[in-house]
Amino acid sequence: MSEDPREKIIICRCNDVTQKDIEDLIDQGITDIEEIKRLTRIGMGPCQGRTCLPLVVGIIARKTGKKIEEIQLPATRVPIRPVSMGVLTGGDDDEE
Amino acid sequence: MRNEAKTVIIGGGIVGLSIAYNLAKLGEEDIIVLEKNYLGSGSTFRCGTGIRQQFGDEANIRMMKRSVEIWKNLEEELGVDVNFRQTGYLFLLYNEKEVKDFKKNVELQNKFGVPSRIITPEEAREIVPSLNMEGVIAAAWNHTDGKANPFKAVFAYANAAKKLGVKIYEYTMAKDIKLENGSIKEVVTDRGVIKTRRVINAANGWAKLLNEKIGVNIPIEPYKHQGIKTEPIKQGQIEPMVVSFKHDGVYMTQEADQGGVIGGYALKYGPTFDITPTYEFLRGVSYRFSQIIPALKYVNVIRIWGGYYAETPDGNAAIGKIKEIDDYYIAAGFSGHGFMLSPAVGEMMAELVVNGKTDKPIWFYDPYRFARGELRGKAIQMG
Numbered sequence: 001m002s003e004d005p006r007e008k009i010i011i012c013r014c015n016d017v018t019q020k021d022i023e024d025l026i027d028q029g030i031t032d033i034e035e036i037k038r039l040t041r042i043g044m045g046p047c048q049g050r051t052c053l054p055l056v057v058g059i060i061a062r063k064t065g066k067k068i069e070e071i072q073l074p075a076t077r078v079p080i081r082p083v084s085m086g087v088l089t090g091g092d093d094d095e096e
Numbered sequence: 097m098r099n100e101a102k103t104v105i106i107g108g109g110i111v112g113l114s115i116a117y118n119l120a121k122l123g124e125e126d127i128i129v130l131e132k133n134y135l136g137s138g139s140t141f142r143c144g145t146g147i148r149q150q151f152g153d154e155a156n157i158r159m160m161k162r163s164v165e166i167w168k169n170l171e172e173e174l175g176v177d178v179n180f181r182q183t184g185y186l187f188l189l190y191n192e193k194e195v196k197d198f199k200k201n202v203e204l205q206n207k208f209g210v211p212s213r214i215i216t217p218e219e220a221r222e223i224v225p226s227l228n229m230e231g232v233i234a235a236a237w238n239h240t241d242g243k244a245n246p247f248k249a250v251f252a253y254a255n256a257a258k259k260l261g262v263k264i265y266e267y268t269m270a271k272d273i274k275l276e277n278g279s280i281k282e283v284v285t286d287r288g289v290i291k292t293r294r295v296i297n298a299a300n301g302w303a304k305l306l307n308e309k310i311g312v313n314i315p316i317e318p319y320k321h322q323g324i325k326t327e328p329i330k331q332g333q334i335e336p337m338v339v340s341f342k343h344d345g346v347y348m349t350q351e352a353d354q355g356g357v358i359g360g361y362a363l364k365y366g367p368t369f370d371i372t373p374t375y376e377f378l379r380g381v382s383y384r385f386s387q388i389i390p391a392l393k394y395v396n397v398i399r400i401w402g403g404y405y406a407e408t409p410d411g412n413a414a415i416g417k418i419k420e421i422d423d424y425y426i427a428a429g430f431s432g433h434g435f436m437l438s439p440a441v442g443e444m445m446a447e448l449v450v451n452g453k454t455d456k457p458i459w460f461y462d463p464y465r466f467a468r469g470e471l472r473g474k475a476i477q478m479g
Contacts, residue, residue: 035134084393085392085395
């Protein structure tokens with residue numbers, strides 16, 4: 001069996017999503033980054049897309065012919081980086 | 097896009113898609129589903145993933161019992177694993193009044209074949225060893241409740257519906273419904289007009305906006321609720337959905353496929369269409385989570401997000417036929433229970449549309465109950 005080299009290229013390292021996973025979806029007509037996100041979980045791991053989203057945008061642009069700036073990114077939400085619940089509640093055991 | 101259909105369903109969330117699939121399964125042809133954004137984008141993809149039969153009234157218990165039967169076989173029926181797992185729901189009870197209320201609910205649930213029961217704090221701790229048992233005097237437990245993956249479930253229903261001939265148009269917003277002598281003439285979208293005689297409003301948070309266009313008044317309002325997700329932790333630590341009303345309706349569970357902790361609590365804003373997440377929620381939910389499971393203090397939060405509960409005055413959906421207009425139906429206002437109820441609601445609605453009647457307790461969800469001032473007992477609701 002011939003192996004597709006795109007199966008070895010990891011785009012999202014939080015959730016082990018490969019270039020092939022993403023391109024297969026685009027080939028099926030799913031080109032919206034919000035849908036690709038929910039089907040593959042790119043951008044939903046601890047890095048919240050800070051590593052993978054630029055790569056995914058590049059793939060979508062290349063495969064669909066859209067310009068990079070035309071591709072809208074998923075919403076950025078707090079926290080910007082992972083923060084522990086203990087830090088968020090200030091180590092305080094009283095009601096906030 | 098086709099410009100004519102026998103049935104137009106407005107709303108491509110799990111409820112609209114389940115109705116479309118079930119109509120097609122009963123042999124209905126020529127069905128269009130309209131979704132203004134992408135499938136699941138309104139409420140389904142923002143939900144807390146829980147599926148429970150522990151309600152406090154006959155109708156919701158029966159509907160959820162049927163839904164769980166369908167959820168169990170959904171992979172087989174639709175051909176896609178939707179990560180449905182029967183990991184149970186565990187309600188932590190902190191005072192005699194709560195125990196009394198839950199005993200009553202358990203009796204009713206048992207009567208309709210749901211195997212829920214009241215257990216001791218020790219038994220609860222065996223189910224979730226990391227629980228803080230301080231103040232807990234009992235728990236309500238049903239091992240046949242569970243959770244599923246909303247993303248996979250939406251695409252499973254959508255693909256199964258498409259295979260049966262349903263046309264699904266995303267990024268197509270229904271803007272108006274035109275009438276002619278009390279009958280529907282057409283649905284106006286931002287991509288053109290669709291001639292049809294039958295419309296099913298499954299727009300949940302936006303249902304009211306469509307109803308207003310044709311003079312139908314059913315009180316459904318969108319409220320912002322929020323969810324939280326942590327980094328993955330070792331699987332098996334919080335298997336069931338853990339709920340505490342003492343901590344403002346907090347609910348949490350570990351996702352079956354990823355292992356992150358997901359949940360929320362009853363903080364809400366609205367009515368509003370704004371779903372920007374808030375710091376107040378992030379801090380409030382972290383506080384409540386770590387009250388229930390202290391070790392969560394050391395776990396990182398990776399995301400919070402907002403979504404709608406499309407709420408009615410009694411927290412139960414409006415499902416049924418609208419009398420003033422021929423062939424106009426509504427299934428909306430799910431108040432946070434649309435995802436779990438969607439399999440049985442799809443069946444019920446399809447039966448109503450095709451046969452004009454259904455064995456399921458549709459009377460309970462009568463859209464006219466609000467006008468008559470006959471509110472139902474408030475549905476048990478978290479988050």
